[in-house]
Amino acid sequence: MDVSEDLLAQIWASLEETGVWVAPEAAAEVSAEELADLESAVAEVPTPTYVVVQPDLDDFAGEPAELLTQLHDRYDGDGLYLAPQFYGGLDRLNLTDRAWGTEVDPW
Numbered sequence: 561m562d563v564s565e566d567l568l569a570q571i572w573a574s575l576e577e578t579g580v581w582v583a584p585e586a587a588a589e590v591s592a593e594e595l596a597d598l599e600s601a602v603a604e605v606p607t608p609t610y611v612v613v614q615p616d617l618d619d620f621a622g623e624p625a626e627l628l629t630q631l632h633d634r635y636d637g638d639g640l641y642l643a644p645q646f647y648g649g650l651d652r653l654n655l656t657d658r659a660w661g662t663e664v665d666p667w
Contacts, residue, residue: 564619564630571627572635575610579603582613607662608639615646624656632660 574581579602582590590598590613602609612627620626624643632641638661644653 567619568631568634571612572631579609580611583615586613586615610639610641612643625658628658638662
């Protein structure tokens with residue numbers, strides 16, 4: 561299993577459990593209360609929703625869309641996927657979204 565496959569497996573395990581993945585390198589930026597609020601919000605959405613906070617995207621051509629696509633393709637979890645792409649730090653970001661098998665149109 562290569563690094564990206566191992567990372568995808570770790571991310572998917574967290575998404576299946578809570579709907580949210582926060583990479584270890586970003587964990588210090590997300591308080592326990594913020595994480596609990598995010599997990600609760602995701603659980604309340606009727607459409608399966610997955611939030612992926614993964615600042616290091618080197619294994620995914622630097623693109624959160626590629627990470628989200630690989631997650632969906634590998635694990636076939638339909639729903640709405642959201643991931644920030646960070647620019648120069650965790651406080652500057654652009655939100656990327658993708659949806660599969662749902663009526664939600666993120667565009």
